[in-house]
Amino acid sequence: MKYNNKQLTIENINFKNLAQKYGTPAYCYSYSKLKENINNFKQNFKSFSPLICFSVKSNTNLNIIKEIKKFGLGADVVSKGELMLALKAGVSPSKIVFSGVGKTNEEINFAIEKKILLINAESKSEIQEINKIAKQKRKIVQVGIRLNPNTDAKTLKQISTGKSENKFGVNSKTFYELVNYCKNSKNISLQCLSVHIGSQILDHKPYEKMLKAVSNIINKTNHKFKFVDLGGGMGISYSNKIKKLNYKKYNLAIKNFLKKHDTKIIFEPGRSIIGNTGTLISKIIYIKDGGAKKFIILDAAMNDLMRPALYGAVHKILPVDKSNSVSRNAYEFVGPICESTDKFVTLKKFQKLKEKDLVAICDVGAYGMSLSSNYNLRPKAVELLIKGRKIKIIKNRQKHTDLI
Numbered sequence: 001m002k003y004n005n006k007q008l009t010i011e012n013i014n015f016k017n018l019a020q021k022y023g024t025p026a027y028c029y030s031y032s033k034l035k036e037n038i039n040n041f042k043q044n045f046k047s048f049s050p051l052i053c054f055s056v057k058s059n060t061n062l063n064i065i066k067e068i069k070k071f072g073l074g075a076d077v078v079s080k081g082e083l084m085l086a087l088k089a090g091v092s093p094s095k096i097v098f099s100g101v102g103k104t105n106e107e108i109n110f111a112i113e114k115k116i117l118l119i120n121a122e123s124k125s126e127i128q129e130i131n132k133i134a135k136q137k138r139k140i141v142q143v144g145i146r147l148n149p150n151t152d153a154k155t156l157k158q159i160s161t162g163k164s165e166n167k168f169g170v171n172s173k174t175f176y177e178l179v180n181y182c183k184n185s186k187n188i189s190l191q192c193l194s195v196h197i198g199s200q201i202l203d204h205k206p207y208e209k210m211l212k213a214v215s216n217i218i219n220k221t222n223h224k225f226k227f228v229d230l231g232g233g234m235g236i237s238y239s240n241k242i243k244k245l246n247y248k249k250y251n252l253a254i255k256n257f258l259k260k261h262d263t264k265i266i267f268e269p270g271r272s273i274i275g276n277t278g279t280l281i282s283k284i285i286y287i288k289d290g291g292a293k294k295f296i297i298l299d300a301a302m303n304d305l306m307r308p309a310l311y312g313a314v315h316k317i318l319p320v321d322k323s324n325s326v327s328r329n330a331y332e333f334v335g336p337i338c339e340s341t342d343k344f345v346t347l348k349k350f351q352k353l354k355e356k357d358l359v360a361i362c363d364v365g366a367y368g369m370s371l372s373s374n375y376n377l378r379p380k381a382v383e384l385l386i387k388g389r390k391i392k393i394i395k396n397r398q399k400h401t402d403l404i
């Protein structure tokens with residue numbers, strides 16, 4: 001994304017033209033950014049060529065998954081719906097891992113039938129359920145066990161998953177117990193230890209701690225794990241101020257881990273692959289005086305992008321038409337939904353805006369559209385993929401008649 005003659009562009013296409021042609025709000029994804037992210041991710045860890053399973057929950061657009069699959073990535077899914085989507089996109093079952101604390105009998109049955117690489121189990125009850133189903137089907141099922149390493153990811157508490165108070169994974173004591181359970185089962189083949197300590201992680205130290213915990217556990221179990229699945233969680237820069245994750249140090253920590261453990265590494269990145277590829281274009285409906293501040297009422301709302309309302313996340317907002325004017329008031333960017341949390345950000349300084357102006361809400365490729373809803377009976381936005389000079393509608397805007 002850059003300004004050309006004061007007009008914000010994505011891959012040299014004006015957002016203004018996109019808005020005119022496809023309406024607003026509109027999700028626009030940059031293919032070249034996606035490609036760059038995937039290549040960078042591979043490059044960062046190339047010495048041990050990990051299996052990279054894209055975390056489908058971060059973006060559930062079929063076309064996006066298809067594009068990602070073409071780079072050889074697999075999929076990390078957390079429901080039967082996501083598993084079906086990954087298969088439909090053509091992802092090989094041998095590159096699909098299934099995570100989540102509450103897989104139902106139906107979901108486990110489906111995963112076994114599709115012969116996916118791993119079901120990463122998160123409790124004793126789940127392992128028992130998998131064993132029961134595998135026995136009925138007379139199959140041997142490849143599983144992983146998700147460890148809760150009790151490591152603070154130093155991220156937002158709402159998106160932290162690796163502490164003992166979080167519902168995810170099992171503690172070390174249960175882990176040993178489950179390793180033994182699997183060893184005694186004829187229908188379970190324990191292949192993997194998995195961890196995922198949280199999301200939007202910008203400090204490599206929690207990852208180092210996590211690796212240490214994993215290393216200790218493996219040493220104590222005396223079991224040969226074919227895979228160690230380190231999850232995802234790599235953070236991105238939502239503002240110019242925040243620091244970047246040091247991939248060199250994370251890579252080094254893994255290389256040291258691999259000196260002691262002969263295993264294949266799996267990653268499950270979501271945000272770091274797709275987050276900064278997406279932009280949400282929105283039009284200002286009204287501007288309303290609110291005393292010291294002005295409310296910029298957008299046609300995008302929390303149903304389109306829930307992260308600010310859900311986690312207090314802050315997304316950068318840019319004007320589509322740049323000017324040198326400066327507003328005298330603070331601007332509060334809000335949506336039309338009847339909730340006070342339907343608010344994107346308050347900015348003390350911004351260029352002067354007027355009604356019908358367009359703005360771009362940045363870095364919405366991950367947990368943007370996938371978290372969207374029809375709250376207030378609002379149709380979901382259109383999704384566009386910008387690939388070179390081509391603009392492809394990868395999801396039509398919902399119509400009111402779809403909803404009513």
Ligand SMILES: *Cc1c(COP(=O)(O)O)cnc(C)c1O
Pocket residue numbers: 055057058076078099100196198199200231232233234268269270271272366
């Ligand atoms: C959500 C999730 C991921 C992806 O996290 P990102 O922060 O988007 O990289 C990976 N693994 C599991 C188990 C998850 O729940």
